[in-house]
Amino acid sequence: MKQLIILSAVIAFTLSANAQKSAVYVKEDIAINGYDPVAYFTEGKPVKGSNNFTHHWNNAGWRFSNKNNLDSFTANPGKYAPQFGGYCAYGMADGHKAPTEPDAFTIVNGRLYLNYNKQVQQLWLKDQSRLILAAEQNWPVLKDKE
Known part of the structure; x- marks a missing residue:
């Protein structure tokens, strides 16, 4: 419980420092x-x-490691772009935008989800199906807000 309180405080601080109006992180x-x-x-x-x-x-620059990946993305960005614009999927389920770390990711049903960090990713993995539904409900309201 103490860890969850500390984690929540860290996320809240980070959110205030990193809030973005952009629909893409x-x-x-x-x-x-x-x-x-x-x-x-x-x-x-x-x-x-x-x-x-x-x-x-x-409205963002997307970088690729090679021309094949660039071409694949250009042909079908919706297939490869992370869900929720690359913001933390767990944070989106909780009703806010949060930055993400590249190594805190999962692919579920062919969709890429990023998380704030590995610690948050563990919380995400415990109840992923419910959190995906919550995040999908929150995204239309939050995507263009800070």
């Missing part, structure tokens, strides 16, 4: 910390994207 106009969204599916792990392979979509 960006830093310096680059989506999801510059990681290649296609690589999560093809390599099963986060792979840093390259400045040489960048595509602008949904």
Whole structure:
């Protein structure tokens, strides 16, 4: 319980410092910390994207590790883009936007979900089905808000 209270406080502080109006989690106009969204599916792990392979979509620059991944994303961004614009899926289920870490991810039913960190990811994994439904209900209301 004490850990959950501390975690909630850390998330609340981070949210106030990192709240974004953008529908995509960006830093310096680059989506999801510059990681290649296609690589999560093809390599099963986060792979840093390259400045040489960048595509602008949904008001953000998306980076890719190679031309094949860039082409795959360009042909079907909805298939590869993380859910909830790359914001933390657990946070979205809880009714707020939170930044994410590249290595805290899951793929469920062909969809990429990112989490704030590995600790939050463990909470996410415990009740994923319910949290996905809650996040999907919250996303339309929160996607364009800070």
